[in-house]
């Protein structure tokens with residue numbers, strides 16, 4: 034689908050050779066200079082997204098902290114950029130923590146998450162005074178013991194889950210309802226508050242929740258917030274301090290405009306007639322016996338809010354008892370309001386470019402194009418379960434006969450489809466063409482690996498002034514195999 038609308042419209046153009054350019058930079062030139070596959074990040078879009086959060090919070094609620102979720106795009110360059118803008122971060126391992134500290138994020142602006150934290154990670158947080166989101170409940174005693182051994186008290190938020198929300202996004206990225214590996218059940222919250230107060234090395238700091246990712250319905254936030262405010266009051270009654278409410282991340286981005294997305298969902302529902310999805314699966318749908326129909330239970334890939342609008346609405350709209358969230362925060366002493374956005378900071382700040390190797394047909398007769406990047410380097414299963422992004426041929430943008438196609442990666446397994454739903458190109462592609470995937474700045478390399486011994490993908494960064502440089506190198510042969518002790522001894526050349 035050509036990018037003639039949506040957020041990209043203002044950044045894109047064409048070169049004289051009919052190549053896609055973004056911020057004046059020829060994407061094909063970048064692919065040829067740095068090789069494919071290639072992630073391309075636009076640092077000014079990251080800045081713009083962060084500033085939308087920052088400027089609206091500055092107006093709406095002064096006592097706030099924006100902690101970028103490092104996992105969304107784990108990159109020293111991105112962390113450095115955000116550190117200069119004054120951001121904090123959410124980290125989920127000692128490795129992310131180390132990178133964030135190296136990039137200049139101050140310890141007091143770091144929130145430590147993770148449902149399986151190592152002793153070393155916890156110890157480092159305690160020593161640096163970093164607020165730990167306790168998850169699960171069993172972690173309380175472990176943190177207390179490590180704090181005793183270190184002789185330093187641990188600042189903790191309780192991460193909660195089990196909220197009455199359903200189908201707010203797809204299952205794999207839903208983290209706050211009654212089936213979640215994360216968090217402490219809200220039904221246990223009152224006894225856990227007391228448990229914290231009984232453990233002498235724990236300093237209560239607040240409550241935390243992360244709803245899930247690609248959340249598009251603001252009502253889900255209201256339901257969770259209502260519960261959080263209620264629980265905060267309960268906590269305060271027994272002396273558990275609420276210095277902050279950490280609402281996690283989760284705000285979605287528009288992968289499609291509403292009309293296109295509705296049409297895509299309709300086609301999936303009708304896939305038995307239209308052969309629209311992989312193996313004709315009703316991807317994202319579930320049969321609902323009450324409705325006697327298929328019900329959409331996946332994430333929505335279209336959203337009406339930008340970060341600034343989201344913040345304005347979240348704080349200013351009445352959500353229960355005729356009160357706004359801001360008023361409810363005031364009732365519990367105006368604690369710091371922490372958010373941990375990832376996708377909404379970097380998601381629409383990146384594209385991926387790959388090279389087309391073959392244009393063929395499945396045995397069933399469907400068009401399928403094969404590209405030189407695998408699903409492991411393209412949001413596999415987590416971020417956009419349908420693997421659906423807007424795509425276009427980047428090297429010769431000339432409208433011809435439209436071409437509906439599946440996109441397969443280069444890995445040796447059938448699930449390696451970069452798009453399990455048919456996607457549309459404005460002309461037939463050929464071997465050697467470049468394929469551009471839009472909005473791939475978040476979670477593209479979350480599951481990145483050396484499957485089939487391919488090197489992990491390089492990242493380049495492009496700025497508004499048209500400058501560009503390599504940000505992350507592609508792995509060399511020696512880097513792929515050097516963990517093999519004998520290979521290293523026998524073959525290492527560099």
Ligand SMILES: Cc1ncc(COP(=O)(O)O)c(C=O)c1O
Pocket residue numbers: 102104105123146243245246247281282283284373374375376377475
């Ligand atoms: C604890 C926590 N905070 C923040 C985020 C970021 O979420 P998103 O990228 O959807 O904003 C995540 C992502 O899974 C998370 O687990």
